Amino acid sequence: MLLRLWRDPAWRAVFFQVLLIALVFLGGAWIVNNTLTNLESRGISTGFDFLSQTAGFGINQTLIEYDESFSFMHTFVVGLLNTLLVSSLGVLFATVLGFLMGVARLSSNWLLAKIAAVYIEIFRNIPLLLQIFFWYFAVLGVLPSPRQSISLFDSVFLNVRGVFFPAPVLDSGGMVAFWAFLAAVVIVGVIVLLNRRQRKNTGRPLPWIKTISLAVLLGLPTLSFWLTNGSLHWDFPALKGFNFRGGVGLLPELVALWFALTIYTAAFIAEVVRSGIESVSKGQKEAAAALGLRPGRVMNLVVIPQAMRVIIPPLTNQYLNLIKNSSLATAIGYPDLVNVFAGTTLNQTGQAIEVIAMTMAVYLTISLTVSLLMNMYNRWVALVER
């Protein structure tokens, strides 16, 4: 009887699945039990109560208001924002550099193509952590002290404490101009949409479209700036005591991490772009050239739009890798999520399980959200067969 059931694949499948569930549950229970005993014997409490406790440590780069008296929940948010800051900087610049290098790799200029190839082969075959260390310790670490800063036009300063830029300061009139600029962007967006519809229906664009857009984009902010009698001045960084005050300062940790992430990921993006462009058949390029398009326009109007379909999925993976790789920040002390939360907070509270679970959940959420968004975009650009 039992043997007959065993020989029936359907019953065997049920048996294996029940066995797997049982094993997972037993293993899970064993781990939970061990963990509880271990935690008890070490006197560590469980639960998320620690999040409302006072953190008691400062963070040297905060995008929101924060000091020692804030709670661990705030350190979590501060770390998360810092992670997002360096990730978005990295994604932006890696995309630009990666596309440039990918196109250069296929350039008809032999020298340019070889330089791009050498760049790609060097930087994608060296561990990212090493590159971060190189920028942080070997390049930024040997810069002069604030007093001997390298300065550019006396407004941008580079020293061992970081990079300092002048920051624009807007009064109320300036703020109005800023909002007017945003409004102008929206208006131009509407104009572009209208134009697209017009062209789809009649085959002709709206008249004066470029002039009108430009006028709105430039005119509206200028006009409001002038009407409200606004003023704009720059807050220049200046040496006060041992460091610079005023302006916008970027921590050397941020700069090193940003450079390393950009250069490392761009090498991978360049390869993605190259394979995408190579996937567009030669006939497309020849047809475009036969229509009299110049090489630059062939690239922009014919090749790249078709290559994008091939490029987007692996490009998404590279973006996700960059976001995950930004966690290496902890090795040089940039206050990202892993550093301030899975590092300092974990050490202070000892609540390893909760802290690491929260950290992992954040990255998991980002990963799943980005892949969801990119899948949507992918469906949007996918070939629609008539």
Place this chain on the structure above:
Amino acid sequence: MQREMIEARKPPVLSVGFIGWCREKLFATPTNSLVTVAILYGLFSLIPSFIQWAFVDATWAGASSSECSSEGACWAFISSRLDQFIYGFYPQELSWRVDLFFIQLAAVLAWLMIPVLPGKKYSLAYGLIVMPVTSWIILAGGLLGLEPVDTHDWGGLMVTLVLAMYGMLASLPIGVLLALGRRSEMPVVKTFCTVYIELWRGVPLITVLFMASVMLPLFVPEEIVFDKLVRAMIGIVMFQSAYMAEVVRGGLQAIPKGQQEASDSLGMGYWQSMCLVVLPQAIRLVIPGIVNTFIALFKDTSLVLVIGLFDLLSIVQAGLNDPAWLGTSTEGYLFVGFVFWIFCFGMSRYSQSLENNRQEH
């Protein structure tokens, strides 16, 4: 009447040979010429000064950075500590055992990778099953009259290679199992494998290493004490096997369903048809992807620095903090970068040559 063929005229001298090549590849358009000139200028201003710094003015031996010339590179930092960078704190009189490990690894790799050598099946079996055991015995000792060496004393290139080797050897079979599980028709198995794969692929390795180093000891009874190195290995294998699974799954999807059905109709069971028919084809198809995962794994071994293990990068990093060797960080990083680059570039070239071979057939 012309009876002889008129001899073909030679192409203009400016469109063939080196000059023609330059005109076509370097100076085709004004913009192109400008780019070429700019790059040449950049190269001529950078390369000679780099050679001057790295070779001509460099100091090759010495006991501290004060003995190095200020103009050139201080390779003395590397040469005086080379033993430490390779063997870590492994007892000096026993370092032959590490050499033996290197030799065994190199021999097995050569046997596997050089196409003309016979007996690939045996080399694979040796590499997958025997080598992990013998390597551990050679390095850790405690058996066969070998003096035991604690893993705390391991370090440098040797730890990098140990982590990479065990990581690769374990993540490949686990990845294959996960890929099979994700394509399984049993919903529970499929869900389990999918969740496992997506979970590890969605988080950074650094958090996995933190988890392995901080949480793993909490998960087991207090009597069981995991070695730090083993914990790092478990973390790396959990993480990379998920990536490996996706690569293998790609290969499995590329195999036509007819292969599986044909082996079913021959009366093969699931494991027989998988191991004898489907997997050999699927894995051969995705060898480049597998090698790419190996390259990522190799580079990722450097992350063990954050949990306090001394791999090649972190032992050089520690050496840079020595007051005797201040200001030699560029040399140190160039050395480490070069070593990693040799391994990774070699692997990627090997996978490219495999791909080219396959396309020729």
